[in-house]
Amino acid sequence: MLDQQDSEEVKTGTTIVAIEFDGGVVLGSDSRVSAGNSVVNRVMNKLCPLHQKIYCALSGSAADAQAISELLRSQLHLHSTEIEEEPRVGAAATMVKNFSYRYRDELSTHLIVAGWDRRGGGQVFSTLSGGLIRQPFAVAGSGSSYVYGFVDAEYRAGMSRAACQQFVLDTLALAMNRDGASGGVAYLVTVDEHSAEERVVLGNDLPAFFNG
Numbered sequence: 036m037l038d039q040q041d042s043e044e045v046k047t048g049t050t051i052v053a054i055e056f057d058g059g060v061v062l063g064s065d066s067r068v069s070a071g072n073s074v075v076n077r078v079m080n081k082l083c084p085l086h087q088k089i090y091c092a093l094s095g096s097a098a099d100a101q102a103i104s105e106l107l108r109s110q111l112h113l114h115s116t117e118i119e120e121e122p123r124v125g126a127a128a129t130m131v132k133n134f135s136y137r138y139r140d141e142l143s144t145h146l147i148v149a150g151w152d153r154r155g156g157g158q159v160f161s162t163l164s165g166g167l168i169r170q171p172f173a174v175a176g177s178g179s180s181y182v183y184g185f186v187d188a189e190y191r192a193g194m195s196r197a198a199c200q201q202f203v204l205d206t207l208a209l210a211m212n213r214d215g216a217s218g219g220v221a222y223l224v225t226v227d228e229h230s231a232e233e234r235v236v237l238g239n240d241l242p243a244f245f246n247g
Contacts, residue, residue, distance in 0.1 A: 050178030050210035050217040051081060051092035052186075053149040053159045055171050056199040059227030060149040060157040062092050063203035065178065065211050066219030077219045082233075085111050088226050089127045089150030094176035096143040103144060107131055124150045128160035128167055136165025145175045151226050172202075178210030178217035185209055200225060208241040 053062040068076035081093040083104040091107070093100035107130050114130075115122045128148040135144060149159040161173040172190055174182060186206055194202065200223065207221045221236040 049081060049094040049176030050174070050182070050207055050214060051094050051147055051176050052174045052179075052203050052206045053092060053147045053172065054190075054194070054199045054202055055149075055157045055159050056194055056196050058157060059151050059196065059225060060159055061196075061199045061203045061223065061225050062090050062147070062149050063207050063221060063223045064092055064176075065207055065217040065221060067217055068097050069216055074218075079219075080222050082222050082224050084108070084231070085127050085148070086115065086122055086150070088152065088231055089122065089124055089148065090224055090226065090231070091127075091131065092147040092149070092175070094145045099142040100144045100146065103131065103134055103142070103146065107134065121152060123152045123154060124148065124158040124160065125155065125169075128158075128162060132160075132162045132165055132167040135162055139165055147173050147175055149173075149226070151228060153228075157226070174206065176210075176217065178207075178214035181213040182206050182210045196225065196227075204236060205242050205244075209244065211238075211241065212244075 051064045053060055062082050064081035066078045067074055068079045083091045085091050085108050091104050110130055111122050111127050131146050131148050145163050147161055151157050159170050159173050161168045161170055174186055211217045220238055223234040225232045
């Protein structure tokens with residue numbers, strides 16, 4: 036007989052966020068994975084590279100999200116080989132959207148695709164429920180409901196690279212403090228024309244917004 040943890044779907048719980056800046060994007064996620072009320076992984080990196088400068092932030096069912104990202108990574112590599120150039124962020128997001136919509140009754144995911152390409156620069160796409168929306172920033176996952184007011188109030192058009200990194204880190208810290216399904220460490224990826232820079236911020240080093 037399965038115990039309660041085994042019978043519960045393993046979910047990323049999650050808070051994921053991405054934001055554009057002039058010249059690139061910043062993505063971030065927490066690291067907690069849960070099954071029901073149990074935490075089954077405290078340090079899962081939910082920022083998956085689809086290509087060198089294109090990343091996918093995962094939320095929803097952990098198995099579904101990982102399966103999609105692995106399949107799309109392979110498809111995007113083939114697409115890049117066929118066109119003999121680096122893939123566009125919009126093409127990667129469209130692949131994610133099409134796959135998510137085609138299997139919408141079998142899969143439980145919400146993915147954010149973000150990255151940089153030479154034609155469009157930094158771009159963020161949300162793919163909820165088979166839709167495809169280009170946004171200056173996007174948040175998703177169970178923790179997102181706790182931070183919508185914060186991101187709406189704090190976002191400013193034309194924010195610098197450093198300001199966007201702090202925006203992502205602050206958003207994650209607030210969500211992880213309020214949402215029981217989000218927690219662990221914060222993963223950040225900053226993507227621009229030259230590189231994809233990954234960073235891990237431990238729980239003790241996250242911003243604090245109150246004393247207590």
